Amino acid sequence: MTKVVVENLWKVYGDQTVLENINFEVAPGSFISLVGPSGCGKSTFLRMMLGDEAPTRGRILIDGEVLEDEPSPDRGVVFQKYSVFPHLTALQNVMLGLELAQSPILGRLFGRRRRAARAASLEMLKSVGLSHAVNKYPAELSGGMQQRLAIAQALIKKPKILLLDEPFGALDPGIRAEVHEIMLRLWREEKMTIFMVTHDLSEAFKLGTRVIAFDRVRTRPEEMKAYGATVTFDLKVDGKSIPPQAPGAAPLAAAAQ
Amino acid sequence: MRRLINRRPDIATRFGLMLLPFVIALVAYMVASEARLSVNPNDKLLPGWSSISAAIDRMAFQPDQRTGNYLLWTDTMSSLQRLGIGVAVATLIGGIFGILQGLIPHARATLSAFTGVLSMIPPLALLPILFIVFGLGELSKVVLVAIGIAPFIIRDLALRxxxxxxxxIIKAQxxxxSTWQIILRVVVPQMLPRLIDAVRLSLGAAWLFLIAAEAIASDSGLGYRIFLMRRYLAMDVILPYVMWITFLAFALDLVLRLFQRVAFRWMYRGNGA
Structure with missing residues (x-):
């Protein structure tokens, strides 16, 4: 169970402010949906959570520790695309995380340890419903199967935090509902904290225990560069709204009802 | 009437069309050869089939009177050996430096300008230097082939x-x-088939450098032989040699392509993603 605190976080590229003054605390085991219009910086925020980008100001604390400044196994990730390795079969993709941890020089396991890793990986693939496709390459899998594989690959490392960057955006509605069920079940089983960036408000409310919206408060053309997006509303999905700033929240909150 | 761009040949037509340019070239040669030989039976420029096949028999199937070697085969062996070693060295260097330059920011900062400049040096301009430094033996020829194609392979692989x-890369982390594990398990396996592509593309240049080096200073090799035969206007030997070199180049390319298909099945599976 992992507590995440975001303190006074800013991200500035050159003279373009993308995010400003982001503050929130996340209770352990939450499922946070991050929503907002295109270009509002929600993916930038996720990349800072990953350690792929450094905040310009402020910090992110995980269980009281400042976030490592590069990606690490305590934060798993599933992207919309390119999340799995095309040259490895489904089974090899899932086993990779175990092999890397136990074999620093060769990155491969042999004998008994290999059989153990294989068994654990097969179990993981079974829990995302890919038992029939363990020896297929990603290019042979459908979009939904590829994303389930990416989830299995990330979860084999038992990350404290799982970061999802529009993971279901490219899926058909039926498939999407299926993957939602798997995601919710795994989230309950693994007790991790999840951050999911999405465009889809219904998805955000269906999965999330809390929905956080990023948006620009100042939108006049001459203000666009100097002011970035910030948290415009923050809603517990059981209905309690905690808007830190009233302006800008109204349209999104209305859309969410 | 459908547009030309929408009309596709069936299999038989496709095969016929594929052969057509070869047949035209062959017929044109035969007509021209016939015309010249009817005017002057001793003409050496466009020899007829009889003298070409006699030359093939002499070079490939009769021992040379002076050395006792079957010249075509000894020439082929020494050329392929030089080409093979040169290409292998260039592939190894290209693979290592290409991946380092493409993956590691500090390596890129160090190497990219340098390999960019290196690749602009015309390799043949280095040949005199190589002869001076490494002598006229095998080494200078092998080095020319390697130096000639390595910069291209490095740059191509770095881009890939x-x-x-x-x-x-993020997912792997x-x-x-670790960086080493990313290279070993993520980058190298995906770059090996690309490396084969780069080698295939640079084989033409490798042959060029090999034949140039052999033409200038050698005592065996396919390039040496055709430049030697030029002195006697021995077109009946040069033409089959050129065809043999072409065949070898084509066969090498085919072997690499087949190897790639067999060894890297993941590239050819599914929807081609």
Missing amino acids: TEAIPHEE TLGA
Whole structure:
């Protein structure tokens, strides 16, 4: 169970402010949906959570520790695309995380340890419903199967935090509902904290225990560069709204009802 | 009437069309050869089939009177050996430096300008230097082949490595991979088939450098032989040699392509993604 605190976080590229003054605390085991219009910086925020980008100001604390400044196994990730390795079969993709941890020089396991890793990986693939496709390459899998594989690959490392960057955006509605069920079940089983960036408000409310919206408060053309997006509303999905700033929240909150 | 761009030949037509330019070239040669030989039976420029096949028999199937060697085969062996070693060395160097330059920011900062400049040096301009430094033996020829194609392979592979989606590199790190493990398990396996592509593309240049080096200073090799035969206007030997070199180049390319298909099945599976 992992507590995440975001303190006074800013991200500035050159003279373009993308995010400003982001503050929130996340209770352990939450499922946070991050929503907002295109270009509002929600993916930038996720990349800072990953350690792929450094905040310009402020910090992110995980269980009281400042976030490592590069990606690490305590934060798993599933992207919309390119999340799995095309040259490895489904089974090899899932086993990779175990092999890397136990074999620093060769990155491969042999004998008994290999059989153990294989068994654990097969179990993981079974829990995302890919038992029939363990020896297929990603290019042979459908979009939904590829994303389930990416989830299995990330979860084999038992990350404290799982970061999802529009993971279901490219899926058909039926498939999407299926993957939602798997995601919710795994989230309950693994007790991790999840951050999911999405465009889809219904998805955000269906999965999330809390929905956080990023948006620009100042939108006049001459203000666009100097002011970035910030948290415009923050809603517990059981209905309690905690808007830190009233302006800008109204349209999104209305859309969410 | 459908547009030309929408009309596709069936299999038989496709095969016929494929052969057509070869047949035209062959017929044109025969007509021209016939015309010249009817005017002057001793003409050496466009020899007829009888003298060409006699030359093939002499070079490939009769021992040379002076050395006792079957010249075509000894020439082929020494050329392929030089080409093979040169290409292998260039592939190894290209693979290592290409991946480092494409993946590691400090290596890129160090190497990219240097390999960029290196690749602009015309390799043949280095040949005199190589002869001076390494002598006229095998080494200078092998080095020319290697130096000639290595910069291209490095740059091509660096670009391909950079083109690996950033998401994959991030994902590997979230799975706990070190830089070395990323190279070993993520980058190298995906770059090996690309490396074969780069080698295939540079084989033409490798042959060029080999034949140039053999033409200038050698005592065996396919390039040496055709430049030697030029002195006697022995077109009946030069033409089959050129065809043999072409065949070898084509066969090498085919072997590499087949190897790639067999060894890297993941590239050819599914929807081709």
